[in-house]
Amino acid sequence: MRWKHRADIGSAPRGLPAPHRSPTRKGIPVILIRRRRRHLAVLAATTLVLTGASAGTAHAEVPPDAPEQISNGDFSAGVAPWFSYGTGALDAGDGRLCTTVAGGLANPWDAGIGHDGVHLNAGAEYVLGFDVSATPGAAVKAVLQLGSAPYTTYASVETTAGTEPKRVTQTFTVPAANDNAQLVFQVGGATAEQRLCLDNVSLRGGEAAPPYQPDTGPRVRVNQVGYLPGGPKNATVVTGATDPLPWQLRSAAGAVVASGESTPRGVDAASGQPVQTIDFSAYRTPGTGYTLVADGETSHPFDISGALYDRLRADSLQFFYAQRSGTPIDGDLIGAGYARPAGHLGVEPNQGDTSVGCQPGVCDYSLDVRGGWYDAGDHGKYVVNGGIAAYQLLNTFERTKTAETADGGTVLGDATLRVPERGNTVPDVLDEARWEIEFLLRMQVPAGEPLAGMAHHKIHDRAWTGLPLAPQDDPQPRELHPPSTAATLNLAAVAAQCARLFAPYDAAFAAHCGTAAKTAYAAAKAHPARYASVTDGTGGGAYEDDNVTDEFYWAAVELYLTTGKKTYLDDVTASPHHTGDVFTPGGAFGWQSVAALGRLDLATVPNGLPSADRVRVRASVTAAADGYLAALRAQAYGLPLPGDAAAYVWGSNSNVVNNAVVLGTAFDLTRDAKYRDGAVQAADYLFGRNALNISYVTGWGEHSAQNQHSRIFGHQLNPDLPHPPAGSLAGGPNAGIQDPYAAQLLAGCQPMFCYVDDINSYSTNEVAINWNSALAWLASFLADQGDAGAVPAPTCAAGYQINGTWPDGFNTQVTVRNTGTSTINGWTARWAFTGDQSVASAWSAQVSQSGATVTAKNLSYNAKIAPGASVTFGLIGKAGALANPAPTLITLNGHACTRPLT
Ligand code: 9MR
Ligand code: 9MR
Numbered sequence: 001m002r003w004k005h006r007a008d009i010g011s012a013p014r015g016l017p018a019p020h021r022s023p024t025r026k027g028i029p030v031i032l033i034r035r036r037r038r039h040l041a042v043l044a045a046t047t048l049v050l051t052g053a054s055a056g057t058a059h060a061e062v063p064p065d066a067p068e069q070i071s072n073g074d075f076s077a078g079v080a081p082w083f084s085y086g087t088g089a090l091d092a093g094d095g096r097l098c099t100t101v102a103g104g105l106a107n108p109w110d111a112g113i114g115h116d117g118v119h120l121n122a123g124a125e126y127v128l129g130f131d132v133s134a135t136p137g138a139a140v141k142a143v144l145q146l147g148s149a150p151y152t153t154y155a156s157v158e159t160t161a162g163t164e165p166k167r168v169t170q171t172f173t174v175p176a177a178n179d180n181a182q183l184v185f186q187v188g189g190a191t192a193e194q195r196l197c198l199d200n201v202s203l204r205g206g207e208a209a210p211p212y213q214p215d216t217g218p219r220v221r222v223n224q225v226g227y228l229p230g231g232p233k234n235a236t237v238v239t240g241a242t243d244p245l246p247w248q249l250r251s252a253a254g255a256v257v258a259s260g261e262s263t264p265r266g267v268d269a270a271s272g273q274p275v276q277t278i279d280f281s282a283y284r285t286p287g288t289g290y291t292l293v294a295d296g297e298t299s300h301p302f303d304i305s306g307a308l309y310d311r312l313r314a315d316s317l318q319f320f321y322a323q324r325s326g327t328p329i330d331g332d333l334i335g336a337g338y339a340r341p342a343g344h345l346g347v348e349p350n351q352g353d354t355s356v357g358c359q360p361g362v363c364d365y366s367l368d369v370r371g372g373w374y375d376a377g378d379h380g381k382y383v384v385n386g387g388i389a390a391y392q393l394l395n396t397f398e399r400t401k402t403a404e405t406a407d408g409g410t411v412l413g414d415a416t417l418r419v420p421e422r423g424n425t426v427p428d429v430l431d432e433a434r435w436e437i438e439f440l441l442r443m444q445v446p447a448g449e450p451l452a453g454m455a456h457h458k459i460h461d462r463a464w465t466g467l468p469l470a471p472q473d474d475p476q477p478r479e480l481h482p483p484s485t486a487a488t489l490n491l492a493a494v495a496a497q498c499a500r501l502f503a504p505y506d507a508a509f510a511a512h513c514g515t516a517a518k519t520a521y522a523a524a525k526a527h528p529a530r531y532a533s534v535t536d537g538t539g540g541g542a543y544e545d546d547n548v549t550d551e552f553y554w555a556a557v558e559l560y561l562t563t564g565k566k567t568y569l570d571d572v573t574a575s576p577h578h579t580g581d582v583f584t585p586g587g588a589f590g591w592q593s594v595a596a597l598g599r600l601d602l603a604t605v606p607n608g609l610p611s612a613d614r615v616r617v618r619a620s621v622t623a624a625a626d627g628y629l630a631a632l633r634a635q636a637y638g639l640p641l642p643g644d645a646a647a648y649v650w651g652s653n654s655n656v657v658n659n660a661v662v663l664g665t666a667f668d669l670t671r672d673a674k675y676r677d678g679a680v681q682a683a684d685y686l687f688g689r690n691a692l693n694i695s696y697v698t699g700w701g702e703h704s705a706q707n708q709h710s711r712i713f714g715h716q717l718n719p720d721l722p723h724p725p726a727g728s729l730a731g732g733p734n735a736g737i738q739d740p741y742a743a744q745l746l747a748g749c750q751p752m753f754c755y756v757d758d759i760n761s762y763s764t765n766e767v768a769i770n771w772n773s774a775l776a777w778l779a780s781f782l783a784d785q786g787d788a789g790a791v792p793a794p795t796c797a798a799g800y801q802i803n804g805t806w807p808d809g810f811n812t813q814v815t816v817r818n819t820g821t822s823t824i825n826g827w828t829a830r831w832a833f834t835g836d837q838s839v840a841s842a843w844s845a846q847v848s849q850s851g852a853t854v855t856a857k858n859l860s861y862n863a864k865i866a867p868g869a870s871v872t873f874g875l876i877g878k879a880g881a882l883a884n885p886a887p888t889l890i891t892l893n894g895h896a897c898t899r900p901l902t
Contacts, residue, residue, distance in 0.1 A: 061125045061171070062125045062126065062127040062171060062204060062205050066125075066126075066127075066204040066205045066206070067204065067205070067206065067207065067208035068202060068203070068204050069118050069119050069120075069126075069203045069204065069205070069206065069744075070115060070118065070183065070201055070202055070203045071115070071117075071740055071743045071744065073130075073200060073201035073202050073203075074095070074199065074200055074201075075092040075095055075096055075097045075198075075199065076095060078092045079091075079092045079097065079537075080738050081115060081116065081117070081738060081739055081740040081743060082097060082113060082114065082115055083113075083114055083115075083116075083464055083538070084099060084111070084112060084113045084114065084538050085111065085112050085114075085462070085463025085464055085538060085539060086101075086102075086105065086110050086111030086112060086188060086462070086463055087099040087100065087101050087111045087112070087113065087187065087196075087538065088100035088101070089533070089535035089536060089537070089538065090113070090535065090537075090538070091535060095199070096131075096197045096198065096199040097113065097197065097198045097199065098195065098196065098197040098198075099113065099195075099196055099197075100193060100194065100195055100196070101138070101187050101188065101190070101193065101194045101196055102193055103190055103191050103192040103193040103194070104191060105188035105189055105190075106188075106189070107188055107189055108139065108141050108186040108187070108188050108189040109186045109188060110188035110189065111186070111187045111188035112184045112185060112186050112187060112188070113184065113185045113187060113196075113198065114147075114182055114183060114184035114185070115182065115183045115184075115201070115740060116147050116180060116181075116182050116739070116740045116741070116760070117179075117180050117181075117739065117740025117741040117742075117743065117744055117760060118144065118178075118180070118181040118182065118183055118203065118740070119178075119179050119180075119181075119206065119209045119744055120144075120154065120174045120176070120177060120178045120179070120181050120206060121174070121177055121206035121207050122174065122175065122176050122177040123173060123174070123175070124173065124174060124205055124206035124207070125171060125172070125173055125205050125206075126155075126171065126172060126173070126174060126203055126204065126205030126206060127169060127170070127171045127202075127203070127204050127205055128142065128144070128155070128157065128169065128170050128171075128172070128183075128202070128203050129167065129168065129169040129170075129200065129201070129202045129203075130142065130167070130168055130185075130198055130199070130200060130201040130202070131165045131166065131167050131168075131197075131198065131199040131200050131201075132159065132161040132165065132166060132168060132185075132196075132197070132198055133161055133162065133163060133164060133165040133166070133196070133197045134161035134162065134163070134187075134190075134194045134195070134196045134197075135162075135163045135194065135195045135196075136163070136192055136194070137160065137161065137162045137163065137190075137194075138160070138161055138187065138189075138190035138192075138194045138196070139158060139159070139160050139161075139189065139190065140158070140159055140160075140161050140185055140186070140187055140196070141156055141157070141158045141159075141185070141186040142156060142157050142158075142159075142168070142183065142184075142185050142186075143155075143156040143183070143184050143185075143186060144156065144174070144181060144182070144183050144203075145181065145182050145184065146178065146181065146182070147180065147181065147182030147466060148466030148467060148717075149466060152176075154174045154175065154176070154178075154181065155170075155172040155174065157170045161196070165197070165199065167200075174206075179209065179741075180741055180760050183201075183203060185198060209744050209745060212745045212746065212756070214692055214753070214756070216691070216692055216693045217300065217693040217703060218297045218298055218299050218300065218693070219237055219238040219239065219295065219297040220235060220236075220237045220278075220292050220293070220294050220295070220297045220298065220299035221235060221236045221237070221238070221299070221637070221688060221689045221690065221691075221693050222235045222292055222299045222300060222302050222684075222688060222689055223302060223683065223684035223687045223688055223689050223701075224300045224301075224302055224687050224688035224695050224700075224701030224702045224703065224704075225302065225303070225308055225309075225683075225687045225688075225695070225700055225701050226290075226302040226303035226304055226305055226308045227302065227303075227304050227308075227684075228304075228305075228306060228308060228680060228782075228785060228786075228787055228788035229284045229285070229286050229304055229305070229306055229787040229788070229789070230284060230306075230787045230788040230789035230790065231281070231676075231677060231680045231785070231787075231788035232279075232281050232677045232680055232681055233279065233280045233281045233283065233304075234277060234278065234279050234280075234281070234638050234681060234684060234689070235277070235278040235280070235292050235299065235689060236265075236268075236275050236276070236277055236278070236636055236637050236638070236689055237262060237275065237276050237277075237278060237294045237295055237297070238273045238274070238275055238691075239274060239275070239276055239294075239295045240274055241264075241276070241295060242264055242274075243264065244261040244262050244263065244264060244276070245261065245262045245276060245294050245295050246259065246260075246261055246262075246294070247259060247260055247261070247262055247278050247280075247292060247293065247294040248292070248293045248294075249280050249283055249290060249291075249292055249293075250290065250291050250292075250293060250298075251287060251289070251290060252287065252288060252289030252290065252301070257283065257285070257290075258280055258282070258283040260278070260279075260280065262276040262277060262278045262294060263276055263277050263278075263279070264276045265277055265636040268635070268636040268637065268643065268691075268752075269643035269644065270635065270637065270641075270643040270644075270647075270648070270691070270750065270751045270752040271637070271690075271691035271750050271751070271752040271753065272750035272753075273691060273750075275636045275637075276294075276636075277636055277638075278292065278294060280292070283304070284304070285304065286303075286304050286305050286306065287303065287304055287305075288301075288303045288305070289301045289303070290302055290303065290304060300688065300693070300701070300702040300703065301702065306786045306787035306788070308782075309683075309779055309782040309783045310783050312697075312700065312727060312775075312779035312782070312783065313411070313412070313416075313776070313779045313780050313783045314416065314417050314418065314727075315699070315700075315725070315726045315727025315779075316697075316727040316729070316772055316775045316776040316779045317393070317417050317428075317429060317432060317727075317776050318334055318417065318418055318725055318726075318727055319724070319725060319727055319728050319767070319769075319772040320373055320389075320393070320432050320435070320436075320769065320772065320773075321333070321334060321417075321418065321419050321432065322334060322338055322712070322713075322724075322725050323373040323374045323712075323769060324371075324372075324373055324374075324435055325342075325343050325344050325353065325370070325371060325372050325373065325374055325379075325381065325439075325471060326342055326343065326344055326345050326353065326370040326371040326372070326439075327342050327371070327420075327435075328340065328341050328342045330420060333418045333419070333420065334418050334725060335722070335725070337721075337722035338722055338725060340470055340471070340472065340712075341472045342472065343374075343379070343470070343471020343472045343474070344370065344379070344471060344472075344474070344478070345370060346370075347472070349473060349474070349475035350471075350472060350474055350475075350478075351475070351476065351477045351478055352369070352459070352477075352478030353368070353369045353370045353371075353381075353459065353478055354368050354370050355367075355368060356368075356369050356459055356478045356479065356480055357479065357480065358456075358479060358480040358481075358482075359479045359480070359481055359482070362480065362481065362482050363445075363449070363450075363480065365446070365449055367442060367443070367446075367456070367480060368442060369381070369439065369442045369443055369456075369459050369480070370439070370442070371435060371436075371438055371439040371442070372386055372435065372436050372438075372439025372440070373386065373389070373435065373436050373439075373769050374471065374712070374769075375541070375768060375769060376541075376709075376710075376766050376767055376768035376769065377467075377708065377709040377710040377711055377712075377762060377766045377767060377768075378460070378461075378464075378465075378540065378541070378711065379460065379461060379465070379469075379471055379474050379711065380458060380459070380460030380461065380539075380540035380541060381439060381458065381459050381460065382457070382458040382460070382540070382541060382543045383440055383443050383455050383456065383457060383458060383484075383487035383490055383491060384457070384484075384486050384487050384490045384532075384543050384545065384591045384592075385541075385543060385591045385768070385769065385770050386436050386439065386440055386769065387440060387487075387490035387491060387493065387494045388490070388589075388590070388591050388594065388597070388770050388773070389436065389769035389770045389772070389773040390433045390436040390437055390440065390494050390773075391493065391494050391497060391597060391773075392770070392773035392774060392776065392777050393429055393432060393433040393436075393773055393776060394430070394433050394494070394497045394498065394501055395497075395600075395601070395777065396412065396429060396773075396776055396777045396780050397409065397412055397427055397429045397430055397433075397501065398497070398501060398601075398604075398605060399604070399668070399777075399780070399781075400412055400832075401831075401832035401834070401852060401887075401889065402604050402605065402606070402668065402832075402887075402888055402889050403604075403668040403781075403784070403889070404668065404671070404889060404891075404896035405668070405781075405784040405785060405786075406780075406784050407784070408830055408832065408853055408891070409427060409832070409851070409852075409853060411783070411784075412427055412428070412429050412780065413427050413428070413851075414426060414427055414428060415428065416428050416429075417429065417431075417432065419431055419432055425505070425851075426505045426506065426851075427505075427851070429776075430501060430502065430505065433498075434498075434502070434509070436769075437494060437495070437498050437513065440455070440491050440494060440495070441491070441495065441512070441513070441516050443455045443456045443459070443480075443487070443491065444491065444516060444519070444520065445483055445523075451483045451523070451527060451530075452519075452523065453488070453519040453520055453522060453523030454483035454484075454485075454487075454488040454520070454523045454524070454527060454530070455483060455484070455487040455488045455490070455491040455520060456480045456481060456482070456483050456484075456487065457481045457482060457483065457484040457486070457487045457532045457536075457543065458480075458481045458487070458532075458540060458541075458543060459478055459479065459480050459481070460478065460479070460481075460539055460540030460541075461474065461476035461477070461478060461479075461539040461540060462476050462477045462478070462479055462538075462539050463476055463538065463539045464538070464539050465711065467709070467710075467711050467714055467717055467759060468710075468711050468712070468714025468717050468718055468721055469711040469714075470711070470712065471711075471712065476539065479539075481532070481536060481540075482530070482532075483527075483530060484530050484531060484532040484545070485524050485527060485528055485529060485530045485531065485548045485551070486531070486532060486545040486548050486551050487532070488520045488523055488524040488527075489520070489521070489524045489548060489551035489552055489554065489555040490551060490554075490555075490594070491516065491517075491520045492516075492517045492518075492520035492521040492524065492555040492558070492559065493517075493551075493554045493555040493557075493558040493559075493594070493597070493598075494558075495513040495514070495516040495517035495520065496513070496514070496517040496555070496558035496559045496561070496562045496563075497558050497561075497562070498510065498513035498514075498517075499511070499513040499514035499517060499562050499835075499882070500561065500562040500834055500835040500836075500882055500883075501852075503835045503836035503852075503880065503882060504833065504835075504836070504838075504849075504851045504852045505851060507836065507880075510836065514562065514563075514881075514882075517555075517558070517559060517562070518559070520555075521555055521556075521559055524548075524551075524552070524555070528548070528552075529548075531544070531545060531546040531548070532544050532545055543591060543592075544592075545591075545592050549575065549576065549577060549595075550577055550582070550593055550594050550595035550598075551594055552571070552575065553571075553572065553575040553577040553578065553594075553595050553598045554594040554595060554597050554598040556568050556571035556572045556575065556598070557572055557597075557598035557599075557601055557602055558598070558601065560572050560607065560883075561601060561602070561605045561607050561834075561883065562835065562882055562883060563881070563882060563883055564607070564608055564882070564883030564884070564885070569608075569609075572598070572602070573613075577595035577598065577599075578599075579616075580595070582595040582596045582598075582599050582620075583596050583599075583620075583621075583624030583627070583662060585627060585628075585631060585641075585642050585647070586641065586642060586646065586647045586649070586655060587641075587649075587654070587655030587658055587659065588624065588628075588655075588658045588659050588661065588662045589658055590651075590654065590655070590658065590770070591770055596624075596662070599617060599620060599621065600621060600661075600662070600665055602614070602617045603617050603618045603620075603621045603665065603669060604665060604668065604669070604888075605834065606834050606885035606886060606887055606888045607883065607885050608883070608885055618669050621662065621665055621666055621669060622666045622669065622670055622672075622675070624662050624666075625662050625663050625665075625666030625675050625678070628640035628659045628660075628662060628663055628678060629663070629674060629675070629678045631659075632678055632681055632682070637685055637689055637690055637691065637752070638681045638682075638684055638685060638689060639656050639681070639682055639685035639690075640656060640659040640660060640663065640678060640681075640682050641655060641656050641659065643751075644751070645735040645751045646735075647751070648732075648733045648734060648735040648751035648752065648754060649734060649735070649736065650731060650734045650736065650738060650763050650764075651731045651732065651734075651766075651768065651770075651771055652731070652732040652733050652734060653686065653696050653729055653730060653731060653732030653733075653771060654729070654731070654732075654768075654770060654771040654774045656682055656685060656686065656732070657682065657686070657729070657771070657774035657775055657777075657778050658774050659682065660678070660679040660682035660683070660778050661679075661774060661777050661778060661781075663675045663676075663678040663679040663682065664676070664679040664777075664778065664781040667679065671791050672791075673788075673790070673791050676785060676788060676791075677788070679778065679781060679782070680782065680785070680788060682778070683778065683782055686729075686775075687700060687701045688701050688702070688703070690752060691750070691752040691753055692733075692752070692753065692755060694755075694757065696729055696730045696732055697726075697727060697728065697729055697730075697775065698723060698724045698725065698726055698727065698728040698730075699725070699726025699727065699728075700726065700727070705728075705730040705757045705765065706723040706724065706757065707723070707757045707758055707759045707765065708724050708728060708730050708731075708757075708759070708765050708766060708767045709759050709760070709761060709762040709765055709766040709767070710724060710759070710766070710767055713725070713728075713767070714759060716758070716759040717759060724767055727772075727775070727779075728767050728772065729767065729771045729772050729774075729775045730755075730757070730764075730765050730766070730767065731763070731764055731765055731766045731767075731768065731771060732755060732764065733751055733752050733753065733754045733755040733764060734754050734755070734763050734764045735749070735751040735754045736754075736763065737749065737754050737763060737764065738763035739760070739761050739762045739763040739764070741756070741758060741760035741761045742754070742756055742761040742763055742764050745758075745761075746764075792895070794819060794895065794896060794897060794898045795818070795819055795820030795821075795892075795895055796816055796817060796818060796819055796820065796892040796895060796897035796898070797816070797817045797819050797897050797898045797899070798814065798815065798816050798817070798829070798890035798892065798897035798898075798899050798900075799813075799814065799815040799899070799900055800812065800813075800814050800831070800886040800887060800890060800899070800900075801813045801814075801815075801886075802884070802886060803874075805879065805884070807879075808878060808879055808880075809840065809876060809877060809878055809879050810837075810876075810877045810879050810884060811874065811875075811876055811877075812874060812875055812877060813872060813873075813874040814829065814845075814856065814872065814873055814874065814875075814890070815870050815871070815872045816829050816865070816870060816871055816890070816892050816897060817865075817868070817869070817870040817897075818865040818866065818867050818868065818869055818870070819867075819868075819897075819898070820867060821867055822867065823864060823865065823866050823867065824864065824865040824892070824893065825863060825864050826858060826863045827857070827858045827863070827865060827871070827892055827893055828855060828856070828857050828858075828892070828893055828894075829845070829855075829856040829873075829890060829891065829892050830853060830854065830855050830856070830890070830891045831853075831854055831887040831889060831890045831891070832852045832853050832854065832887060832889070833849075833852045833854060833887070834852075834882070834883060834884075834885060834887070835880065835882035835883060835884070836879075836880030836881065836882045837877050837878065837879055837880065837882075837884055838877060838878045839854060839875050839876075839877055839878075840875070840876045840877060840878045841875065841876045842856070842873065842874065842875040842876070843873060843874050843875075844859065844862060844871070844872065844873035844874065845857060845858060845859060845862075845871075845873035846858075846859065847873070847875050856873060856875075858871070
């Protein structure tokens with residue numbers, strides 16, 4: 001064992017270990033080269049200083065009570081935050097960290113086990129210690145280094161490990177401060193395969209990281225974007241006062257426009273803060289620049305407007321275009337800073353995704369799995385997560401067919417988003433979803449191969465890469481991971497949804513989706529228990545799941561809704577999830593639990609479920625929404641989430657939003673304003689009414705998250721790179737603080753404080769497609785609410801009677817009745833087909849179809865409908881292979897009619 005001494009690191013930039021060199025020599029973007037120069041300039045001024053202490057003795061200058069800089073070094077808490085690359089799966093099962101390392105790797109650094117987020121003080125003494133064993137025996141090198149290019153070494157120690165664990169200790173001084181250094185054990189280079197274990201890893205010395213005090217701004221917490229004129233208007237004030245406090249609402253000019261008294265709420269469990277709440281819902285006058293004043297504090301300014309969220313619909317969906325893989329990103333569409341060449345199209349240094357083989361031993365073919373969206377801050381593509389994100393985009397569109405406040409799809413139609421497909425006559429949100437669906441279909445095992453019809457669980461880098469890293473610069477080999485039942489069913493569900501929603505726009509693509517869905521479902525039934533392993537998390541997320549009963553339910557529901565076939569209905573009704581309690585308080589649904597998606601779609605999408613069962617299904621959604629409302633009322637920050645630490649998990653913001661999706665759906669089903677108002681209040685939390693006084697949506701609100709963990713939007717690490725685009729949702733508070741940066745900075749945090757807007761904190765502050773898809777759904781719902789005024793009473797009723805069906809057609813009679821008090825003079829009735837139906841001919845009205853939308857206009861003789869009177873018209877439809885249920889939403893002159901006709 002000896003210390004490698006490199007006196008002047010700056011003079012030897014090319015001597016860095018191979019895997020740690022910047023992505024590529026050729027084609028490296030100018031910005032990266034400039035960044036590297038900056039680094040080297042800094043490094044040239046630093047010198048590595050090493051003490052002369054020998055292995056086995058701790059240096060006297062490191063005090064015995066010096067702070068520990070390594071988290072979970074005894075592996076009692078499992079693997080996290082440790083990671084590895086080039087090794088087998090990490091296993092902490094017996095309280096040590098063990099893995100296998102292949103023999104014959106060329107270099108020590110070809111395989112490693114590491115820990116990021118190590119806090120180092122310049123000039124301070126540290127003692128590093130660890131137990132290591134290797135069978136049959138190998139050299140191991142521990143390196144303390146900069147965790148990204150140029151991978152400067154601060155200190156290193158080499159040892160030879162054998163079957164008996166041995167303790168290695170070494171003392172040294174670090175030359176430069178770094179609050180996010182990396183400790184990595186380089187374990188490659190032995191001739192024979194090794195079983196390698198580490199335990200009791202410790203790095204003590206320096207100072208404890210200074211206690212972190214987030215700047216939380218004014219103690220009066222509001223929705224920094226604003227409030228809808230007719231909607232709820234609540235705020236939270238952090239105060240030691242126990243009696244009600246006077247509050248004032250002030251106009252931009254400073255005039256007091258409303259005032260009242262706050263309500264003491266005691267200590268809020270989620271934040272640990274003493275708080276009071278303010279309700280100023282009664283004030284409804286639109287305007288900009290309002291502030292709320294209480295306890296001597298003035299809130300951030302906000303608006304009152306019915307147009308608050310109009311742009312959020314497109315902003316939240318733009319994130320998906322920015323995440324697209326396999327296509328150049330057009331700066332003219334979304335801003336010059338976001339332009340980049342296509343990533344992962346088989347162009348060096350990329351090693352994918354046009355022909356990707358499997359992990360060793362998994363398959364012997366290669367697939368073209370180009371396209372799709374990058375999952376999150378990494379470059380991985382995971383079927384279960386891509387699937388629910390695509391589902392939620394498709395569902396955002398499908399809602400326009402059934403929700404009364406949606407506008408029949410106009411605002412989500414063609415040329416509404418900043419995507420290259422705008423103007424192709426297909427709604428842009430469907431175009432965006434299709435980018436992912438086509439990738440999902442490519443992940444299906446081809447006919448003739450073992451497990452044909454199943455979907456590979458995921459495809460990602462063999463090893464984790466550093467940040468930032470543009471997709472086109474990723475040099476890692478890409479690998480397909482084993483097919484899983486969860487991914488297969490997830491693909492079946494989304495492909496089934498695709499089959500019905502694309503039918504009016506692209507029949508061939510819809511049919512392709514339909515076939516893939518059925519094949520996948522059958523393959524899952526043949527292989528019902530192939531589970532993605534929690535240990536398969538090197539170079540990409542594990543997305544583990546060992547209970548797929550919910551995936552079976554969801555897939556059966558979507559196939560039933562699309563085809564109307566009894567075989568799928570039988571599977572739906574036989575599933576325990578059909579009647580079970582599927583809406584969990586901590587998050588209605590997520591990539592691992594999808595039963596609620598099936599339930600929501602059975603409640604909203606027209607279908608032939610026996611009516612008593614349909615009523616029960618719908619009631620289960622409103623019952624769940626009642627639960628979320630109760631949770632929201634119990635929270636002084638007004639969010640639909642329980643207040644205990646267990647509710648604040650990785651991606652908690654997406655759980656808040658998905659619970660709001662259930663509230664929004666309950667409103668769509670019932671017209672009861674309390675559910676709409678619950679969804680609106682959930683948005684208050686996201687946009688600043690929270691303990692940190694931060695808006696979690698980039699570019700929205702006075703003070704918003706902007707340094708989310710992303711290899712693409714790495715502005716914090718390189719000012720030449722952009723922040724995430726406006727409309728990007730951060731993961732949010734995570735009481736588990738599962739990344740080393742957060743673990744150190746936020747140790748002991750109250751749940752709602754377990755968040756930091758820093759690019760290093762991937763467990764609290766990443767971006768992800770399944771989180772932004774939730775935001776897109778909610779944004780669209782919120783924008784649809786306009787002023788959120790009183791819900792109007794219906795002024796019409798409608799009946800839709802299918803009088804006859806034959807193999808390729810049907811005969812429908814529609815009746816609309818004026819249930820209002822004034823005569824209608826000239827009318828337009830409208831509904832949407834669910835799938836591949838089309839209008840062939842009509843009588844007693846002029847009937848036309850555009851996409852899925854059917855429009856019927858009066859003829860001159862039946863233009864007038866007196867109060868209480870009805871008009872009947874009819875059509876002959878062409879039917880395809882898909883289900884042909886009666887629509888649940890029919891509008892007359894833009895107003896929803898009650899149904900069925902009574
Ligand atoms: O960047 C990765 C992020 O997308 C994941 O959510 C996270 C957990 O799977 O892992 C991140 O990658 C880190 C890895 O786990 C450890 N080495 C450093 C990586 C980048 O911070
Ligand atoms: O969103 C995922 C979260 O539910 C898990 O707890 C976490 C750890 O497994 O992984 C999250 O997903 C990450 C994935 O593993 C890798 N890409 C980034 C995802 C978002 O952080």
